[in-house]
Amino acid sequence: MKVQKHYVNKLLCLLILPLFCTLLSGCWDDRELSELGIASGSAYDWEDNQWKATYQLVNPSSGASGMGGGGGGSSSSPPFLTFTVKGKTIMEAIQRTNLTSVREMFTSHSRISILGESVARKGVNQLIDLFLRKQDARDTVYVFIAKGNAGKILDQLMQLTKNQGAGIQLMIEQESKLLSYYPSVRMFELAMALSSESGSAVIPEILLTGKEIMDETTETGRTDLPSRLALGRLAVLKGEKMVGWLSQKQAFGLTFLTSKIKMANISFATHPQTSDKIDGSFILQNSATSLRPIWVKDHYIMDVNIKGSGVLTEIGSVMDLNDRASISQMEKSIENYVLELVENSWQAVKQLNADVTGFAVKIHRSDRKRWKQIKKDKSWDTVFQEIEIRPHVSIKIERMGLSNKSFKSIEQN
Amino acid sequence: MLVVTTILPTAIVVLPEIIGSYAEQDSPLAISLSTLIGFGIAALVGTIIRYNNGASFLDWIGARSSPLLATLLGLLLLQYYLDTSATILREFVNFVKDTVLLNTPITVMTTLILVVTIYMVRQGIECIARVNSLVILLFLFFIPLYLFGLAGEMNVHRLLPIFDHSLSTITLASLTPTSWMSEVAILLFLAPYLKSPQKARLIGYMGLIFVFLMMMFSMITTMMVFGPQYLKLTTYPGFSTVGIIQIGRFVENLDILFISYWVLAIYLKFSIFLFATVECFKQTFRVKSSRPFIGALGLVIAMECLFTWTDPAKLNMYNREGRFLVFMVFNVLLPLAVLLINGRRQAKSKRKGCET
Numbered sequence: 001m002k003v004q005k006h007y008v009n010k011l012l013c014l015l016i017l018p019l020f021c022t023l024l025s026g027c028w029d030d031r032e033l034s035e036l037g038i039a040s041g042s043a044y045d046w047e048d049n050q051w052k053a054t055y056q057l058v059n060p061s062s063g064a065s066g067m068g069g070g071g072g073g074s075s076s077s078p079p080f081l082t083f084t085v086k087g088k089t090i091m092e093a094i095q096r097t098n099l100t101s102v103r104e105m106f107t108s109h110s111r112i113s114i115l116g117e118s119v120a121r122k123g124v125n126q127l128i129d130l131f132l133r134k135q136d137a138r139d140t141v142y143v144f145i146a147k148g149n150a151g152k153i154l155d156q157l158m159q160l161t162k163n164q165g166a167g168i169q170l171m172i173e174q175e176s177k178l179l180s181y182y183p184s185v186r187m188f189e190l191a192m193a194l195s196s197e198s199g200s201a202v203i204p205e206i207l208l209t210g211k212e213i214m215d216e217t218t219e220t221g222r223t224d225l226p227s228r229l230a231l232g233r234l235a236v237l238k239g240e241k242m243v244g245w246l247s248q249k250q251a252f253g254l255t256f257l258t259s260k261i262k263m264a265n266i267s268f269a270t271h272p273q274t275s276d277k278i279d280g281s282f283i284l285q286n287s288a289t290s291l292r293p294i295w296v297k298d299h300y301i302m303d304v305n306i307k308g309s310g311v312l313t314e315i316g317s318v319m320d321l322n323d324r325a326s327i328s329q330m331e332k333s334i335e336n337y338v339l340e341l342v343e344n345s346w347q348a349v350k351q352l353n354a355d356v357t358g359f360a361v362k363i364h365r366s367d368r369k370r371w372k373q374i375k376k377d378k379s380w381d382t383v384f385q386e387i388e389i390r391p392h393v394s395i396k397i398e399r400m401g402l403s404n405k406s407f408k409s410i411e412q413n
Numbered sequence: 414m415l416v417v418t419t420i421l422p423t424a425i426v427v428l429p430e431i432i433g434s435y436a437e438q439d440s441p442l443a444i445s446l447s448t449l450i451g452f453g454i455a456a457l458v459g460t461i462i463r464y465n466n467g468a469s470f471l472d473w474i475g476a477r478s479s480p481l482l483a484t485l486l487g488l489l490l491l492q493y494y495l496d497t498s499a500t501i502l503r504e505f506v507n508f509v510k511d512t513v514l515l516n517t518p519i520t521v522m523t524t525l526i527l528v529v530t531i532y533m534v535r536q537g538i539e540c541i542a543r544v545n546s547l548v549i550l551l552f553l554f555f556i557p558l559y560l561f562g563l564a565g566e567m568n569v570h571r572l573l574p575i576f577d578h579s580l581s582t583i584t585l586a587s588l589t590p591t592s593w594m595s596e597v598a599i600l601l602f603l604a605p606y607l608k609s610p611q612k613a614r615l616i617g618y619m620g621l622i623f624v625f626l627m628m629m630f631s632m633i634t635t636m637m638v639f640g641p642q643y644l645k646l647t648t649y650p651g652f653s654t655v656g657i658i659q660i661g662r663f664v665e666n667l668d669i670l671f672i673s674y675w676v677l678a679i680y681l682k683f684s685i686f687l688f689a690t691v692e693c694f695k696q697t698f699r700v701k702s703s704r705p706f707i708g709a710l711g712l713v714i715a716m717e718c719l720f721t722w723t724d725p726a727k728l729n730m731y732n733r734e735g736r737f738l739v740f741m742v743f744n745v746l747l748p749l750a751v752l753l754i755n756g757r758r759q760a761k762s763k764r765k766g767c768e769t
Contacts, residue, residue, distance in 0.1 A: 029517055188639070
């Protein structure tokens with residue numbers, strides 16, 4: 001009898017257990033997927049003393065062909081929709097999307113965030129605070145700056161990808177992995193840089209190459225779009241405000257200074273003694289920069305040691321690669337090019353007086369006593385202006401590719 | 414391993430921000446200092462358990478001194494365990510509300526957590542200990558995933574410069590973690606269930622070493638990812654670190670996975686404290702069976718959680734400043750006084766023995 005009762009109890013438990021599952025629906029926080037507007041990107045502008053926020057929501061009914069990816073749905077329907085809202089605070093603006101959208105905004109899958117220059121000039125602290133505080137805001141979004149209206153960037157359709165936010169993410173990841181003009185910057189990295197001893201940060205620019213905005217699905221059916229999204233210069237922020245721009249070349253030099261090169265292409269003159277003609281290409285595969293601050297009399301000298309190696313990919317002159325002297329000559333030429341980049345970049349950074357080089361962090365780590373004094377005197381800006389850099393570059397051509405002689409030298413024979 | 418779960422779950426969530434705001438990159442030093450003090454407390458508690466040979470703590474005091482003193486101490490300890498359990502429950506609820514269930518009322522969450530925990534405590538300490546071992550084994554899955562996911566984000570230079578802060582700052586930073594380490598004193602109420610009470614000291618040491626290693630691991634990796642300055646900005650630095658893990662293009666937003674694991678651990682922590690509260694109640698009022706009182710004690714804890722700790726700022730302030738004092742009184746001074754009284758009595762009876 002007891003055994004029978006035991007089995008009945010077990011059976012009852014088994015029957016009741018699925019009922020408990022109804023309690024596991026997220027309590028008061030349940031959200032239906034069909035009621036969510038999944039944001040893939042956001043943009044923020046400052047207009048008429050108000051925040052103007054633009055959100056890009058993935059359109060689940062889109063089946064737009066010609067942009068990569070599959071899927072059914074209506075091909076005339078765009079792959080994403082944008083909503084622009086205004087508010088005195090960013091949250092007020094976000095909440096106002098509910099006045100126009102049938103779906104509740106869900107930002108956990110957002111990939112990018114574009115700041116208008118107006119926001120960057122005004123100050124980014126409030127925006128960073130929102131990203132760090134709001135539960136469904138992701139501080140891993142990639143941050144960009146747009147000159148003019150940032151919201152318009154989100155309207156542009158992309159080829160080869162339906163999801164523009166994810167597409168821009170791929171662009172910047174690819175750039176920092178293969179080109180290294182500047183590193184990708186995520187929201188938490190921006191916050192880290194601004195809260196560090198340096199108090200300065202950089203953000204890459206995103207722009208439209210043409211004047212038109214390709215925001216109709218039919219327009220992406222062309223092979224060569226008149227207007228595309230592209231990465232441009234590098235914005236420099238000091239404190240919370242933008243103070244200026246660095247050109248791509250200056251940004252490239254800064255990437256060397258901050259040791260963030262992952263891979264880079266360097267074009268150089270193969271015969272620098274005889275001609276300034278840029279006719280060689282070299283892929284830098286490994287690069288590391290070490291910084292050593294030295295206090296001399298009344299200022300710091302920053303000893304910058306750049307070491308790198310890679311492979312030769314293109315030669316446009318007569319060259320015998322079995323000859324060590326010609327390789328050394330090319331190495332010297334590449335080193336001089338990198339030196340010029342670094343010097344150029346340092347001058348630009350000094351002019352902006354924003355320590356995006358991270359020298360303050362380096363000095364704090366290696367000379368903490370003097371750093372404490374600098375901090376106490378609040379004299380970092382002056383100390384930074386007086387820093388002198390001494391760059392040393394050592395580049396090694398490790399491999400020559402699949403040919404030992406340049407094609408031009410064979411042709412001349 | 415019960416000692417580990419008694420300390421670690423809330424320590425890993427609450428402490429990094431508190432220690433980091435004082436000691437920044439010197440936080441590992443503050444953790445080391447607090448562990449050393451924790452060893453002292455473990456030695457003290459272990460010695461008491463060795464003396465009473467795993468007997469019920471309050472019964473032993475009653476037998477050695479007077480039942481009245483035992484009841485008084487029991488009442489004080491009961492108050493301490495009720496308060497501590499309420500703060501643990503509130504930390505649990507606050508964290509879940511901050512990160513996952515934003516709209517669910519706190520009362521509903523508190524009730525659900527309490528019902529589950531009461532069920533756990535009713536199953537007994539052996540059941541809790543077995544589940545605890547399984548939960549700790551899950552570290553074998555989570556730690557490699559954590560390290561693999563963050564390998565590209567870590568920079569060892571962010572731990573520099575070491576010894577940048579004065580000894581007084583590091584000592585100040587180590588006060589709050591010390592109060593957590595002092596929770597090893599829960600062994601006083603777990604002692605009757607230990608297989609070998611004589612090894613209580615060793616059990617305490619081992620538990621603290623594990624907690625120390627995990628705290629160091631969490632603190633160092635978080636600092637290597639975010640640096641000491643950013644650490645101060647986030648309320649839950651450990652989970653912010655997990656949030657940036659990205660493996661390939663398909664494994665990301667892993668914080669929810671780690672939060673689920675943490676919830677497993679905090680359920681165990683809360684159940685251990687509720688168990689200790691029930692034990693304390695049982696010994697104070699000399700109740701034979703404590704089962705009918707578990708729900709009632711749980712209700713008291715829930716009430717305190719809901720009405721005393723409504724303001725998160727108040728709880729933070731208590732964790733930062735008040736907790737050390739309270740924990741030192743109940744986890745260090747009280748056992749120390751008991752040990753001294755016992756020592757004196759032993760010496761007296763020895764002297765009497767010699768005289769006769």
